[in-house]
Amino acid sequence: MRHRLPHTPVGRYPSLWLRLLILTTALLGLNYIVWRWVASVNWPAWWIAVPLIIAETYSVIDSLLFGLTMWRLLRRDPPPPPPDGATVDVFITTYNEPIEMVMETATAAVAITYPHQTWILDDGNRADLAAAAAERGIGYVTRSASWADKPRHAKAGNLNNALFETQGEFILVLDADQVPEPQILDHTLGYFRDPHMALVQTPQYFHNVPFSDPLGSQAPLFYGPIQQGKDGWNAAYFCGSNAVLRREALMQVGIRGYVHAVEEGVRRTLYAARKILKSARSQVPEDQPQVRAALESVQDAVRAARGQVRDKRPLADITYDFQRAVDAAARTVVEADITAMRADLDVIAALQEDPQRTSSTVIFDDEALESLTTREWSPLGAIESISAMVRAVDVGRDDEAQPMLPMATISVTEDMATCMRLHAQGWKSAYHHEILARGLAPDDVRTMLTQRLRWAQGTVQVMLRENPLVQKGLSIGQRLMYWATMWSYLAGFAALAYIAAPAIYLIFGIMPVQAYSWDFFGRLIPFLVLNQLMFIIISRGTPTWRGQQYSLALFPVWIRACVTAFMNVFFDRPLGFAVTPKTRQEAGAIPWHLVRWQLVAIALLAVASVIGIVQLYFGAISVLGVGVNLFWVLFDVVILSVVFQAVRYRGHETEET
16 A cells, blocks of 8 residues: 655644754764865774764764754644544553553553543463453453464564454554553544544653653653654654554555565575576486476576566466466476386396396396486476475465564564554654653663663664665655664764773873864864754753763663674574563662673773873873863763763652752
8 A cells, every 4th residue: 555645744844044053053064074084084093083983974974864853843733633433442561560550551541531442461461460450341352372382572462463353443552551641542533534644653751750860761852853853754653652553554564564474485485496496407417308498497487486576466376377387397307207217117127137147136237226326306306396385385474373463573672663664655654742641661770771772672673674774665754764763773882982082092192083173173163062052942941961861871782782683683693572660670789780881981081081181291192182082081971970870760759859
């Protein structure tokens, strides 16, 4: 299904002045980074100069992507009333969360004013939760028997199972801790008057977070300007909870995924067939023209079938025509083999009539024996193997619990990949900027790190498996909006260069740039100032500093996520899936070991600062060089210092005021 209609939502886009600021910042960033590559890299110290300029290039691209997102920042007008007669299922996903928490969310869901059916999707299959749901008349769904001994796909599998157990036209997805407001459907269903609207996402807001937000949970920049900017490009995406989805759109994604899986099975079979035929044909002697012709006919059929798959011909027609060609070739080879067998029998009969043999034994000479035992029977075997492979293409997807999987299962987070597939099929999405559910953020650093690692791993998995830059069906804007989110998780590698560069200068006096000149500062400082000004204006007073801190301070998490996701995608290394705990995990001693790499970085910068000051005293390095690098050391330490608050945090109620 392709709805290539203009995306014209009702609302307000950025002013001309803001767009002028975005454009100026982009030009200054490009001017700086081009000059750095052309005229400022200290090539004799390439081992630190190159990593640093790559990190700077990464940051400039990140700024350009942010500016592009803000270029179409959309503040939507209120939607119209809900469509008449819409049916809604409310899904509350749970695995091992406390039953009291799940029932609080379910009770609030039942109180939603728009008519609906509430369902608890219990992936833990708990009898006491089932009893609590039955007592209050709330629907309860657990995995069907078809999931036994099959991949479970975590939350995506839970939702996929429930989609085939329910029938509402629209689905509100809530995590177990996200307590909805009664008006959540009244304020979101109106968007679906547009028949091409597939998703409406609302913010995720956490009521147990103090104003200081030591774990950086609220993400006001993302659930605000960033999602509004993506919305302007029709690329606001599903965030796993607090979202309403159209069932028809999800089912079409499932159907498309099913067809794609069967196509892949056919492609793999045809690829294997080509290799088998190549091997078999090389072993057929020239004196068997019938067999060679039969194999060539199958090769022609393979080529034709591959072309038909590329041309999107119906798979049933492709496999039927191909099977007929293979069967015809098999008959030709059988006829040739029967002729050869008759010749072999004549040889055997002649040997049996040899006058030199005794009456009690049959003696075959070496030449005759070699002729019989080394005969190449592979042409028929090859064709029969190919025939069996084609018949065995798994149209039933026996490796999965159900043939259709509407929610994407290529990642440990199902949300982004599913939404990207919706957009690729031409569906629309909307971001509704109103808090309509309140949840629980992590209460300790361990839980926060588990959550961020899973988000990053899932995003990088999608980037590696279904890179949006090459996905068919997405507009250029949508490709870049998805890529911007994926790109942000590469920040961990840039952080290493930003930490190492000032330390190396202060300890060894090695500069990554040719000189700290006016040319350098005249290009860098205006870009940094306007870039920060753009953040301030766009955020409109929303605190974004905590988010900026964690984008650097969690560099070990981002690096680990990239490495583990890469190993999972390309080497099938287990990635694991950890449900974010909803109750406090830390007690007792402060878990400094969880932020050991950040502490190592802070210690390195502190030691480097002392060494740099000592070297300055003895005149070994310049005042300007020390001043510049001490400034960056101070900036890095201020950023990384957020981990001290994080590891000491024990929940909102115990925070000192």
